[in-house]
Amino acid sequence: MRPSPVSKRGIVTDIQRASLHDGPGIRTTIFLKGCPLQCLWCHNPEAIAPRPQLFFAEERCVACGSCEAVCPNGVHHVGPSDHAIEFGQCATCSRCVDECNARGLRIVGKEMDADAIMAEVLADVEFYRNSGGGMTLSGGEPLYQQAFALELLNRAKQMNIHTCVETSGFVAAKKFEAVLPAVDLLLFDYKATKDEDHRSFTGVSNELILANLDTAYQRGNDILLRCPIVPGLNDTAEHFAGIRALDEKYPRIRGIELMPYHDFGNSKRPSIGIAEASSQLRVPTATEPGQWIEALNGLGCQKVRIG
Ligand code: SF4
Numbered sequence: 001m002r003p004s005p006v007s008k009r010g011i012v013t014d015i016q017r018a019s020l021h022d023g024p025g026i027r028t029t030i031f032l033k034g035c036p037l038q039c040l041w042c043h044n045p046e047a048i049a050p051r052p053q054l055f056f057a058e059e060r061c062v063a064c065g066s067c068e069a070v071c072p073n074g075v076h077h078v079g080p081s082d083h084a085i086e087f088g089q090c091a092t093c094s095r096c097v098d099e100c101n102a103r104g105l106r107i108v109g110k111e112m113d114a115d116a117i118m119a120e121v122l123a124d125v126e127f128y129r130n131s132g133g134g135m136t137l138s139g140g141e142p143l144y145q146q147a148f149a150l151e152l153l154n155r156a157k158q159m160n161i162h163t164c165v166e167t168s169g170f171v172a173a174k175k176f177e178a179v180l181p182a183v184d185l186l187l188f189d190y191k192a193t194k195d196e197d198h199r200s201f202t203g204v205s206n207e208l209i210l211a212n213l214d215t216a217y218q219r220g221n222d223i224l225l226r227c228p229i230v231p232g233l234n235d236t237a238e239h240f241a242g243i244r245a246l247d248e249k250y251p252r253i254r255g256i257e258l259m260p261y262h263d264f265g266n267s268k269r270p271s272i273g274i275a276e277a278s279s280q281l282r283v284p285t286a287t288e289p290g291q292w293i294e295a296l297n298g299l300g301c302q303k304v305r306i307g
């Protein structure tokens, strides 16, 4: 088999050091830009588009008009009570960003090379060793830039750094398989049991996702299932039965984390010029996550917890 191609440059939205929520121990999480899904509840909407894009923080804007004056593409229209932005016309040249003293504008996503990223990852190697942590690739869907993700994972493994990948599993089978040897722990999403629901919540079928999950399991990868739960959408008996079915089918899975919906992503949507989140979405009450755990325990699912 020919080795899978790697890429030494990729588009990154953020690098978070000392992260405690993206796998075991203290980690450095690299957020890669681009995702083929459109989850209704997405909390990182600025990571969906694969290219860098303009981000407008309206609350900082003092309506000085400097951005409008400098933009070569006529993107900004600044009035006394309104700042309209034609996001589709933006060429991400950064001129308005540099001109805005109020720091109301920025470009999300920048091209970085693997050397620069690994230098940041290596800076915290002592923390990884002492805490059982390492490097996590997140997104977006980190395997959307599969060749770059593979380069980062291979480099981490060469340096004996533990690797996690947070994935929707919606990746071409060959590309998915190619990264598995370099992944110590897969944080694998399971969003809906019925294919029809999966399509309606995310825009894609779960067929490829389930096939990739099966491949990873059969190849012996360590897997933590992550299940985003949105009240009224997928907190159903049918979906919980589906989670339990995977738990039974794949007994070696490390655990199941339920991820209660939060609405932090909603406020970012107007900042990048995309439609408001669906009105179907509701943040769970304080007691609902406990009830979900009870329901799954009642089905015989014991290794479930709130993530
Ligand atoms: S330059 Fe900044 S503060 Fe001035 S109008 Fe543009 S976004 Fe607002």
Ligand code: SF4
Residues within 6 Å of the ligand: 054, 070, 071, 072, 073, 074, 075, 076, 089, 090, 091, 092, 093, 094, 095, 096, 097
């Ligand atoms: S980044 Fe460049 S093209 Fe985009 S709005 Fe700012 S000045 Fe205009």
